[in-house]
Each structure stands twice: as C-alpha cells, then as structure tokens.
Amino acid sequence: xxxxxxxxxxxxxxxxxxxxxxxxxxxxxxxxxxxxxxxxxxxxxxxxxxxxxxxxxxxxxxxxxxxxxxxxxxxxxxxxxxxxxxxxxxxxxxxxxxxxxxxxxxxxxxxxxxxxxxxxxxxxxxxxxxxxxxxxxxxxxxxxxxxxxxxxxxxxxxxxxxxxxxxxxxxxxxxxxxxxxxxxxxxxxxxxxxxxxxxxxxxxxxxxxxxxxxxxxxxxxxxxxxxxxxxxxxxxxxxxxxxxxxxxxxxxxxxxxxxxxxxxxxxxxxxxxxxxxxxxxxxxxxxxxxxxxxxxxxxxxxxxxxxxxxxxxxxxxxxxxxxxxxxxxxxxxxxxxxx
Amino acid sequence: xxxxxxxxxxxxxxxxxxxxxxxxxxxxxxxxxxxxxxxxxxxxxxxxxxxxxxxxxxxxxxxxxxxxxxxxxxxxxxxxxxxxxxxxxxxxxxxxxxxxxxxxxxxxxxxxxxxxxxxxxxxxxxxxxxxxxxxxxxxxxxxxxxxxxxxxxxxxxxxxxxxxxxxxxxxxxxxxxxxxxxxxxxxxxxxxxxxxxxxxxxxxxxxxxxxxxxxxxxxxxxxxxxxxxxxxxxxxxxxxxxxxxxxxxxxxxxxxxxxxxxxxxxxxxxxxxxxxxxxxxxxxxxxxxxxxxxxxxxxxxxxxxxxxxxxxxxxxxxxxxxxxxxxxxxxxxxxxxxx
DNA sequence: CTGAAAGCGCTAACAT
DNA sequence: ATGTTAGCGCTTTCAG
Numbered sequence: 001x002x003x004x005x006x007x008x009x010x011x012x013x014x015x016x017x018x019x020x021x022x023x024x025x026x027x028x029x030x031x032x033x034x035x036x037x038x039x040x041x042x043x044x045x046x047x048x049x050x051x052x053x054x055x056x057x058x059x060x061x062x063x064x065x066x067x068x069x070x071x072x073x074x075x076x077x078x079x080x081x082x083x084x085x086x087x088x089x090x091x092x093x094x095x096x097x098x099x100x101x102x103x104x105x106x107x108x109x110x111x112x113x114x115x116x117x118x119x120x121x122x123x124x125x126x127x128x129x130x131x132x133x134x135x136x137x138x139x140x141x142x143x144x145x146x147x148x149x150x151x152x153x154x155x156x157x158x159x160x161x162x163x164x165x166x167x168x169x170x171x172x173x174x175x176x177x178x179x180x181x182x183x184x185x186x187x188x189x190x191x192x193x194x195x196x197x198x199x200x201x202x203x204x205x206x207x208x209x210x211x212x213x214x215x216x217x218x219x220x221x222x223x224x225x226x227x228x229x230x231x232x233x234x235x236x237x238x239x240x241x242x243x244x245x246x247x248x249x250x251x252x253x254x255x256x257x258x259x260x261x262x263x264x265x266x267x268x269x270x271x272x273x274x275x276x277x278x279x280x281x282x283x284x285x286x287x288x289x290x291x292x293x294x295x296x297x298x299x300x301x302x303x304x305x306x307x308x309x310x311x312x313x314x315x316x317x318x319x320x321x322x323x324x325x326x327x328x329x330x331x332x333x334x335x336x337x338x339x
Numbered sequence: 340x341x342x343x344x345x346x347x348x349x350x351x352x353x354x355x356x357x358x359x360x361x362x363x364x365x366x367x368x369x370x371x372x373x374x375x376x377x378x379x380x381x382x383x384x385x386x387x388x389x390x391x392x393x394x395x396x397x398x399x400x401x402x403x404x405x406x407x408x409x410x411x412x413x414x415x416x417x418x419x420x421x422x423x424x425x426x427x428x429x430x431x432x433x434x435x436x437x438x439x440x441x442x443x444x445x446x447x448x449x450x451x452x453x454x455x456x457x458x459x460x461x462x463x464x465x466x467x468x469x470x471x472x473x474x475x476x477x478x479x480x481x482x483x484x485x486x487x488x489x490x491x492x493x494x495x496x497x498x499x500x501x502x503x504x505x506x507x508x509x510x511x512x513x514x515x516x517x518x519x520x521x522x523x524x525x526x527x528x529x530x531x532x533x534x535x536x537x538x539x540x541x542x543x544x545x546x547x548x549x550x551x552x553x554x555x556x557x558x559x560x561x562x563x564x565x566x567x568x569x570x571x572x573x574x575x576x577x578x579x580x581x582x583x584x585x586x587x588x589x590x591x592x593x594x595x596x597x598x599x600x601x602x603x604x605x606x607x608x609x610x611x612x613x614x615x616x617x618x619x620x621x622x623x624x625x626x627x628x629x630x631x632x633x634x635x636x637x638x639x640x641x642x643x644x645x646x647x648x649x650x651x652x653x654x655x656x657x658x659x660x661x662x663x664x665x666x667x668x669x670x671x672x673x674x675x676x677x678x
Numbered sequence: 679c680t681g682a683a684a685g686c687g688c689t690a691a692c693a694t
Numbered sequence: 695a696t697g698t699t700a701g702c703g704c705t706t707t708c709a710g
Binding site for chain 1: 463607642
C-alpha cells in the first residue's frame, strides 16, 4: 500500500511547464501569467496533486508545526492533567488560534527526564518550529532546556525563576484582591485560604493579593491550607481548616476544583454555603456552573490567553526576534451562588 | 536566528568516516565495527548533531506522526469538546501509548468543511502517517474522506454506517443492561432514560441494552428524554421527564455529565437521591466522584481503549494491512451513592 | 514572466 | 564492514 501521489514533476509535465512555475502557482507567488496559472491549476486538479510536506520542509526549514507541551511531574501525569478542565481550555484556545495560521500543534507531555529529552530532540530535529509550554511545576527545567536549544517558545504563566522568555499571564495578585474584597463586602469576618502548591508564582500572587486587600481593610493574618488543585485536595484542606478554625465564614480556594471540594466538606459538616460559609473559587472552569451552589469565582480568560500564546509564537517565528514579550490579562470576578 | 545545526556530513568528517556509516550508527543498524561506532558516537556528541526530521521523512516516507482528530459539528466546537472530561481521557490514553512508540500526535478539530479539508490535506501531504478519529456526530463525513484518501485510520467507536475500517469500541448494549439490572435490583419500579443524541450508535446500543433487561424482567416501555451530553442538557431532560412522569424512581443517563445535571434537578425538586430517585450515569468520568451524591455509573475503560487505538494504528503503519480490526471492550458497573 | 539547475539532509541500494 | 552514489520532492537563485 504505497500512498505516494503525483509530484510537482507530474503536474509540470501535464501542464507543459517547468516545476518552478508549478511551485510558484502552488505557493501563490505573483509574476505568473494568468493563463498559465489556469493551466497549472487545471493540471493540479486533474492529477490530484498535493505538495509533499517533508520535501517542502527540508528546503524552507519550517515544519508549520509547534509543540504544545504540558510540563510537570508525577505518575499518571497525562491522565491527571486533563481531569482539570483548565488544560482543555488551554488546548482548545491554542488549537483554535493556530489553525487560522495553518500551524499544527503536536501535543506532548514532559513529566520525566526521558520525556523532556524526547521533547527537546523533537524540536532540535526541526519537526516543530517552536513550543508553547504550560508548566504546572515551579522548578520546571524544560523552559531552560528549550531556551538553551534556541527553540522559539512562549510560556503560559511567568516562570518561577526569571528567564528571558515570552509569556502570557494573568494578574493573579489582582485576582486574589478581587476575591478578598468580595468576601469582605459580604460581611465575612473569619477568612481562610485553600492555597495552590506553595512554589507556584501564580499561587503566591493570588495569596499576596488576597492578603493585600485584607491588610488594607485592617485585617490580620489569614490561615492557609495548601491544596494540590484537585477536588480531593480541596476537601482535605477544608477539613484541616475546619478543625483548626471552626469559626471560618469565608474561604478563598485557588481553583474551582478545590472550591468544589471545600463546598462538599462544608455541607457534609452541616454548614450552608454561602450563608454559614461563603466560598470563592478561581478559574471559572466548567465545574463552576455545574455544581450546586454554583461557584462565585475569579475568571481567568484562559482561551484568550492561550490564543495570545499562539499569536506571540507565530510572530516570533515569522519576524526577527524583538525580545521577550509579556502579555498580562485582567481577571474578572464572577458572582454566582457560593459567595 | 538560524537554528541550522550540524549535518551528517559534519559528523562524518569529524569521525573520518562516510555519511552512510554515521547514518547506520544513528539508526542502530548492526554491521558496524564497535570501534567505529564509538568514534562516531563521540563525533555526534562533540558536534551536537541531531538528525533532520524533514530530510529523513522525505526518504523514509514516514513522519512518525499521527493526526488525532476530534470530529463533530457546531460553533465553538473546540471549546465544548474539552468540557467533557471524556475527551481528555482519550487524548491522554492515546498520547501515552504513542509516545512509547516515538509517534507524535497532532491534535486537530474537524467541525466544518474547511477544517475537514485541512485535515485531509495534512494527511495527503504526508505530514502524518495515519489518523485516530473520535467522532461525536453520527453522519460524520470525515472517516469516508480519509478512507478515500487511503489514509490508515482507526476510529473510536463503530461508525453509524458500516465502513471497512478498524475501530475500538465498548459493548454499550451490555452497559445499558448493567444499568437496568442494577436499578431493577434496587427495587425501582418507574424507570426513565436520559438518552444520547438519537443517531449515535453508542447511544442507541445503550438504550437497546437497557430495554433488553427491562423486557427480560417483564417490564414495559420506558420513557426517554433526549439529552446532548452536557450538564444542562441532562438537567433539561430531567425536568421534562419529571413533568410527564412525576412518579419516576430510577433514571439512567447516557453520560455522567447529564446524570449530574439530573441529580441537580431532582434535589432542587426536593427529591432525595438515591432514596426517592436513583440515578445511574455512564462513563465513570472524573465528575462521577467529584459530586454529591457520587455517581453510580457504567465505567468505560476509555484510556485503555484509546491506547488500543494507538496500537492498532501503529500495527497498521508497520506491517502489511490485515484488514480492519475491531476491538470491543467490556463495561463495568461502578456502584457509588447515587443508585 | 519562465526555465534550468543547484541543492536542502538524509537513507538505501549497490559496490567493494 | 564500509564507502559511493543516486535519489526523495521541493524551493530558489540565477539566467534568459
């Protein structure tokens, strides 16, 4: 079963012109006589010609492909990643943006040294022109490796260590402030936080913003239980919080999944949400509207951010490098039932 | 910024051998003197050589890449797809399987004629060696188009129209039976179904299996409200069901998201789940354990199925075609709180 | 505006 | 066991 199709040569012969001319027509280059253009197009149709990607790629040095990398650690990483609707949103935003530019995304997980090596090799081999990277780990070595390999790349979220690299991010500090202000405004007096893993810049910023607002309102320190972005992690954190601070009447969770886990525990303990304890989530993921009470949450415009990543990378691939670009989006508080 | 690296030629010169020998070492072909192998490897290291993918691809006629196609219709298709954890599971299963074989998945959505054309072109261009297709639409034209282009492919789920193509599927009929038997066994007397879109074979089979079991138990016809696999669709269907059959005490929903939507409505109407109305879902997706009551559901081994798709395709790419293969997996009832 | 010709970097016969 | 050679299918100067 050989899927080898007709080549430029075949089309050229059919049309009675040279390969170069066919190539020009295929690539939409002007300076081709309209009559001949027609001739060629007809020949293309009649032969059923499609350009060969590898051959083209070999000379243009472009694969019209980028790697979409999800980077983090742990067993069953791939399986866990998509349990959070967050990643699906990134993927769909990126894919949608790239497809408009006829760039194709190759999805890869980089959760071990072996996987990272595979990823870097893939890029060095020229199979992809650049990379879109989503790290869920603070000390992720991947961006550095890619930078060392001179791979054009754009990160989702500012790296934990400063790096000369483009990224798209959100103003998490502001997000944390919005959450705190809302909780304060609805009269909560005993706040608590279910935080992100301690070393993630985004998590730190959300917490810092939350504290900012508290400080400004003359409030003291706030108890924090660390979560892991999962439903169960949120539930566990809420349980701990309740043991040590039974009087808590307002909770800010660093993502919606954890907020949902927290709500579950609160209700199992006989507390009404939001009457007894209000809960604010983060992300505005699909679960925010699917649960009862629906979640009041800080919306991240993830799809837009992912699309921006794609654009930034596309620009970088096209023009000469203008140095790292940083795009920071604004969060938005979405008020629903939980707070 | 030219990322052009050293070539085979450079390595050959450095090692004082021919390009062919270097190529043999790189590709792990025996019949190379161990001493020379060492020499070459050293030269590879010292030059920092990585093979060029396009050049290799041009002669081997293999891209070591497959397209992972999600096919369906509608606006914002890409965005909606990942709202259901189901797709994330497929993707992660497929990626995990393929990576072991050094095959890279390109993710594409095919929801319009333009998108489908782009997809077929991509394959015809040789940029991918084959396709893994997940259709969420009964009359999806994509498989046929791919078949016509002689693209090796494997479908997730049997196509609505018989097609000479390999696929991986589950015994949905059996899944429906499991759900019915469980509901019957727990003493439900007034059953109802929240079905899948009517034209999906999987949905039809689940319903048929459900009816099978009912018939065998001497039960008559069962009311069915059609859903669209979303949380809200499930809620809407449940609402309709309740209006026409207020006495319903057992519901089978064609996926977990709809089951969750149904539970929401039931509780809003003051009914206890499962005491007043039991609910059985389908898929055993991540939402099944995240909600209260947790869902009793029919588990689909999605990751395994997706991995099997990858294997089937890999085999097809490797060996000579042995005709379409069909792999059918068994469902499993997972009993939790909702029924 | 069109054609001829030179590669892009690699693999795979075929010789040796 | 190694080297020589001929392409894979395309783009792109460079002439004309």
